[in-house]
Amino acid sequence: MLLSRRLIVLLLTTFGCIFICMITSNLxxxxxxxxxxxxxxxxxxxxxxxxxxxxxxxxxxxxxxxxxxxxxxxxxxxxxxxxxxxxxxxxxxxxxxxxxxxxxxxxxxxxxxxGEIQTPKHQTCKNMSFQTSGTPVALVSWPGSGNSWVRQLLETTTGIYTGGVDCDFAYYRAGMIGEGIVSNNVIVVKSHWEPPSWNFTNKILYIVRNPFDAFVADWNREQAHSHVGIVNASYFGNNSKWDKRVKNSAYWWRVHMEQWTTEKHVTHVVKYEKLFVDLKTELQKMLDFLGHPYTEADFNCTIHSSTKQFHRNHSYRALDKYTQEQKAAVNKQLKIANIVLQKFKSEYQEQW
Known part of the structure; x- marks a missing residue:
């Protein structure tokens, strides 16, 4: 009896494997x-x-x-x-x-x-096109630091598509049809990756944002499954997943910034908060770094039509989302990061 049971199990296993292989092959x-x-x-x-x-x-x-x-x-x-x-x-x-x-x-x-290509849903000041020459430039940031907005600003001002190392269909639907292109056919190539993962170019346009704001923005995006989504207070504070995320991100935010701003790279740092203070000056600095010509009319048009398609409409204070222990973890890394950020006049004050 025991032998017959083992034989039945063996036969069922054998035929099951054959059946699965047939299905896989057909698929x-x-x-x-x-x-x-x-x-x-x-x-x-x-x-x-x-x-x-x-x-x-x-x-x-x-x-x-x-x-x-x-x-x-x-x-x-x-x-x-x-x-x-x-x-x-x-x-x-x-x-x-x-x-x-x-x-x-x-x-x-x-x-x-x-004749079926979609035009960008964000207003642009020139007819959009791909470029045929130029130096590849990476547009890098920690997630939640305004990368998408800067892409829109550059497309609006120059009329040249921006690219990206990932394949996020939301960007195509927004009119960024360069998403997925990694070449000099686009004016910049978006990336959140770390340098060891990508050696496409050594010319870097790096966006830095106050980490307290960046972490909240990225957590909202991830948990709401939307680039402009917002989740309620229960997702923050003492929430165990948020607590783990903050403490892990604080360290890697600092390392990410340090790796991209080493002497191995030719880096221009864009401080996110300065874009709200003097958009024209910051845009001019970016275009000078990219070596792209511009006119006063270009800036006036961009400033007038600047879209906030990838901005969240919110009234909360990001700092309110953190416990004191979480604030201490972020401030510890912020203090170290400021040693590098001071070279770019982009340091941040500790926040409590």
């Missing part, structure tokens, strides 16, 4: 033969609706798509780039972007070949 085969993907590989320009489906669904079996892209030769990748008029991207960069944003990558670049 992978179906994914690679997916008509949406085949349109791309056959160099046909998919419709906007097809590409939106690819990007939002992420494909049913993303790993199969990744393996397929990894196996494409440099010549195949370059052919795709040529067909969709993508210039300045290496095969490696093109591969990485395809894997991060399947389908969406092609949509945001060149659905304009069918």
């Amino acid at each position: 992978e085969s179906a994914t690679i033969k997916d008509p949406m993907l085949m349109q791309v590989l056959n160099s046909e320009l998919p419709t906007v609706s097809v590409l939106l489906s690819m990007s939002e669904l992420k494909l049913k079996n993303k790993s199969a798509f990744h393996r397929y892209i990894k196996d494409l030769s440099d010549s195949d990748l370059n052919k795709l780039a040529e067909n969709y008029h993508v210039t300045g991207l290496t095969s490696t960069a093109l591969q990485r972007t395809f894997m991060a944003c399947p389908g969406y990558f092609l949509l945001k670049h060149f659905s304009n070949a069918k």
Whole structure:
């Protein structure tokens, strides 16, 4: 009896494995033969609706798509780039972007070949375009420090799209169709990553914001699942998850800033709070650093039309979200960070 039970278990396990393997094989085969993907590989320009489906669904079996892209030769990748008029991207960069944003990558670049490209929802002062030359520049910040707003300001003033190392579809819907591009075709490339993860350029536009405000802003975004969302008081204070987040972020906020402002990088620091005091002067400094020409009319237009699409409408004081113990943890790192920030005249006072 015991032997027969073991035999039954063995048979069920064996047939179960075979069945699962058959399903997995069929899924992978179906994914690679997916008509949406085949349109791309056959160099046909998919419709906007097809590409939106690819990007939002992420494909049913993303790993199969990744393996397929990894196996494409440099010549195949370059052919795709040529067909969709993508210039300045290496095969490696093109591969990485395809894997991060399947389908969406092609949509945001060149659905304009069918006259279907979306114009930015934020008002711009010039016709938008990609640039064909220039020095790659990273736009770096700790999350919650105003990176999206600065991208909008630069796009509004220059008429050149900004890029990003991630693939956040919310930015495309907002009109930032350079999201996902890592090349000199965009005026800056957004990143929250640490330097060891990314060596695209050594020229850095670094945004620093009071950490008390930045941590609250990023926590609101994460917990509300929205770039402009706000959550109630129960998410802060003695909330154990918030407490852990604050104490962890305080240290890494300081390290992040120190790593990006070393002598290895050519860095211009933008203090977020100064943008509200004298936007014109701060914009001028950024454009001088980028080596991009501008006129008085450019500034006047940007200041007049400056959007707050990625700003939260709130009346709370960020400091009220912290316990005394949490404030002490942030202030400890802030005191160390100020040694570096003083060089850029961007230090912050401890807050209690």
